[in-house]
Amino acid sequence: xxxxxxxxxxxxxxxxxxxxxxxxxxxxxxxxxxxxxxxxxxxxxxxxxxxxxxxxxxxxxxxxxxxxxxxxxxxxxxxxxxxxxxxxxxxxxxxxxxxxxxxxxxxxxxxxxxxxxxxxxxxxxx
Amino acid sequence: xxxxxxxxxxxxxxxxxxxxxxxxxxxxxxxxxxxxxxxxxxxxxxxxxxxxxxxxxxxxxxxxxxxxxxxxxxxxxxxxxxxxxxxxxxxxxxxxxxxxxxxxxxxxxxxxxxxxxxxxxxxxxxxxxxxxxxxxxxxxxxxxxxxxxxxxxxxxxxxxxxxxxxxxxxxxxxxxxxxxxxxxxxxxxxxxxxxxxxxxxxxxxxxxxxxxxxxxxxxxxxxxxxxxxxxxxxxxxxxxxxxxxxxxxxxxxxxxxxxxxxxxxxxxxxxxxxxxxxxxxxxxxxxxxxxxxxxxxxxxxxxxxxxxxxxxxxxxxxxxxxxxxxxxxxxxxxxxxxxxxxxxxxxxxxxxxxxxxxxxxxxxxxxxxxxxxxxxxxxxxxxxxxxxxxxxxxxxxxxxxxxxxxxxxxxxxxxxxxxxxxxxxxxxxxxxxxxxxxxxxxxxxxxxxxxxxxxxxxxxxxxxxxxxxxxxxxxxxxxxxxxxxxxxxxxxxxxxxxxxxxxxxxxxxxxxxxxxxxxxxxxxxxxxxxxxxxxxxxxxxxxxxxxxxxxxxxxxxxxxxxxxxxxxxxxxxxxxxxxxxxxxxxxxxxxxxxxxxxxxxxxxxxxxxxxxxxxxxxxxxxxxxxxxxxxxxxxxxxxxxxxxxxxxxxxxxxxxxxxxxxxxxxxxxxxxxxxxxxxxxxxxxxxxxxxxxxxxxxxxxxxxxxxxxx
Numbered sequence: 001x002x003x004x005x006x007x008x009x010x011x012x013x014x015x016x017x018x019x020x021x022x023x024x025x026x027x028x029x030x031x032x033x034x035x036x037x038x039x040x041x042x043x044x045x046x047x048x049x050x051x052x053x054x055x056x057x058x059x060x061x062x063x064x065x066x067x068x069x070x071x072x073x074x075x076x077x078x079x080x081x082x083x084x085x086x087x088x089x090x091x092x093x094x095x096x097x098x099x100x101x102x103x104x105x106x107x108x109x110x111x112x113x114x115x116x117x118x119x120x121x122x123x124x125x126x
Numbered sequence: 127x128x129x130x131x132x133x134x135x136x137x138x139x140x141x142x143x144x145x146x147x148x149x150x151x152x153x154x155x156x157x158x159x160x161x162x163x164x165x166x167x168x169x170x171x172x173x174x175x176x177x178x179x180x181x182x183x184x185x186x187x188x189x190x191x192x193x194x195x196x197x198x199x200x201x202x203x204x205x206x207x208x209x210x211x212x213x214x215x216x217x218x219x220x221x222x223x224x225x226x227x228x229x230x231x232x233x234x235x236x237x238x239x240x241x242x243x244x245x246x247x248x249x250x251x252x253x254x255x256x257x258x259x260x261x262x263x264x265x266x267x268x269x270x271x272x273x274x275x276x277x278x279x280x281x282x283x284x285x286x287x288x289x290x291x292x293x294x295x296x297x298x299x300x301x302x303x304x305x306x307x308x309x310x311x312x313x314x315x316x317x318x319x320x321x322x323x324x325x326x327x328x329x330x331x332x333x334x335x336x337x338x339x340x341x342x343x344x345x346x347x348x349x350x351x352x353x354x355x356x357x358x359x360x361x362x363x364x365x366x367x368x369x370x371x372x373x374x375x376x377x378x379x380x381x382x383x384x385x386x387x388x389x390x391x392x393x394x395x396x397x398x399x400x401x402x403x404x405x406x407x408x409x410x411x412x413x414x415x416x417x418x419x420x421x422x423x424x425x426x427x428x429x430x431x432x433x434x435x436x437x438x439x440x441x442x443x444x445x446x447x448x449x450x451x452x453x454x455x456x457x458x459x460x461x462x463x464x465x466x467x468x469x470x471x472x473x474x475x476x477x478x479x480x481x482x483x484x485x486x487x488x489x490x491x492x493x494x495x496x497x498x499x500x501x502x503x504x505x506x507x508x509x510x511x512x513x514x515x516x517x518x519x520x521x522x523x524x525x526x527x528x529x530x531x532x533x534x535x536x537x538x539x540x541x542x543x544x545x546x547x548x549x550x551x552x553x554x555x556x557x558x559x560x561x562x563x564x565x566x567x568x569x570x571x572x573x574x575x576x577x578x579x580x581x582x583x584x585x586x587x588x589x590x591x592x593x594x595x596x597x598x599x600x601x602x603x604x605x606x607x608x609x610x611x612x613x614x615x616x617x618x619x620x621x622x623x624x625x626x627x628x629x630x631x632x633x634x635x636x637x638x639x640x641x642x643x644x645x646x647x648x649x650x651x652x653x654x655x656x657x658x659x660x661x662x663x664x665x666x667x668x669x670x671x672x673x674x675x676x677x678x679x680x681x682x683x684x685x686x687x688x689x690x691x692x693x694x695x696x697x698x699x700x701x702x703x704x705x706x707x708x709x710x711x712x713x714x715x716x717x718x719x720x721x722x723x724x725x726x727x728x729x730x731x732x733x734x735x736x737x738x739x740x741x742x743x744x745x746x747x748x749x750x751x752x753x754x755x756x757x758x759x760x761x762x763x764x765x766x767x768x769x770x771x772x773x774x775x776x777x778x779x780x781x782x783x784x785x786x787x788x789x790x791x792x793x794x795x796x797x798x799x800x801x802x803x804x805x806x807x808x809x810x811x812x813x814x815x816x817x818x819x820x821x822x823x824x825x826x827x828x829x830x831x832x833x834x835x836x
Contacts, residue, residue, distance in 0.1 A: 015410060017439045021417035024432070028425060066588070070554050088409035093601050096540065097586045100599065109413035113420040 008032040012042035013057035039063025058087035073102035141190040218784035280384035306356025310723035317645040317673040359388040411443040468504035470605040483515040492530035502605040513579040516565040546597035557589035637820040646672040647725035648801035652701040655694040663689035668794030684794040715749040735759035762826035
């Protein structure tokens, strides 16, 4: 538990029903959790909270996940922030776009929460 | 030399001969006299010399006048006979010479008529044999025509100028879909341009593709594209080459196979969307349920209140999924996107086409990185190339980017098509917004976005900045490298041969073109009276097209016109059109644009054209329609070929040239008559050395009728 202490995760998704599970999950794994339900708030929370990792949904109101990703990558101070994109679009091309725009990983819904937690921990070296 | 001049010369020479005879007689008499007699004669004749000379002149004139009718017969009649003989030689085989009064000439005329009879018998015999030989050919042709009319696809054959050489009924139906919103000129018809229906750049692009493939010989030389009708219908067009008869890969034209895919696409698209809604729409709900279930399973110690919330999520998402399933099953019509028919092509060809397009737009060619020859993609190359050209010109306009590099590389099951430029500070947010911006390259309709183009390929597009460069990247699907298919020698079709393809590309101005190969609109008008200057108006326009000296009875123009005034009784007696028939008909200013479109790119022909043109020209200002095409007049040209004939009225010419007179004084009926006359006249003009449009105009201008003005 204490190995994950101090690492901060931002969950950016407009679906309350998945936010509920992800938030619970990440908190139980010992992470500090921030939540945003649209693209603009997500960027705001990145600026204020400086999360180590962002779980970023592609289809969000305000700004899409792709745009948020591109803006995070364009900001020199946020370079080290890890990004996992989550999407209900299963197409290979979408995945290629996400990776090209700077996402570190890309997971298609529905995904295994266990796998998600493993990926998150790998990326944060915990 | 004309008959009249020759007659005058003959009369003059008779007078001169008489004078000479008198002079010779006088000289001989004088030579016979001795000196004394000469003195006496001088004394006798000198005071009367004026009277004597006048007497001689009178004798000469009397002789000339006495001989004139004879001369007129012996010079004028043979000239007339010669012209009539030419008619039966060329234009009208059934024509026979009228027998002149003079016995010797009558014998000549009878002999010529007999010769003509013999010629006709021989001719009929030969024709009969040709008919027999052609019967099987005809049968084959009919089979082809029947097949074409049965096809559910539209077939249009064109030569390289884009002129239509052949089309079937289905093509006519599809053309009316394509014509919507394109103005009055968008008509299908023999020798009309296909470009009026399908944009020329689209055709040119497909032709380039076909040529490239012919040269490559690795695949079927076909190109496919989709074009839209005025109301958003989708027409899929496949282009196949027609090769020149003399061998090699030279094109002589192409065949377009057209199919309206709107309906089949609608059904397919609905299925696609249902599938989409069921898969992608379910992913989110499933994810929520799965996450909740897995959380419950992983943390059995979860608090009761929290457990209730997770179970609530599972219940809600399960209900949402059921509702979505129902809604999808029931869904009917929906807004539809265009379907894209993707063509398999070499990546290098696509990049080369994009390079050309960008060079055309910016003036400088982008660099091209070599593309793996085995890299093939599925693409709608036309829109893809236009999209890249649009991005390039947008970057040039907004950020002054001038140097571009094109590259295409493989990325697993996709191909990356990059338009790169030296890294600039163009904000990514601005560039990302271009994704949804309508691309307007020229005034053409249909503004797709970059997003649409990417979607149409089942791909995506985005902008990114790398260390050294920036690029716009499009992912497009890969295709298997094209197989070797048809061998070069087998491409030629054995089944039919369209001589029309041999028409040379339009390299010359109309002026120097042979009369026999021009396209004509033969027309006639009926009017309220004979004085356009005094307010008389057109009440009917009739016209028919003549292509390759063939009268196209299926392509006519026939329109009554409300003149906005009463008809003169004399005019009603001639054409039988009365005020009641014209009520509710369109006004001339509405009819002329349609008529102008009907005769676009043709040579106008009319009988006594000056009269009809006067009515048309008076309306140029009010209708805004100009009739500035070349114009020929069968009245003047009849005078050119048959100067010795008394009448050049339409009926008289019809009789001479063997054209049966059906309905007269109906504009379309008269136009049809004039057209038949014109088709026969072209051969006679050629025999008289008048072969080109310019020669015909110049010959007509020299005739005496040419000076008549209305």
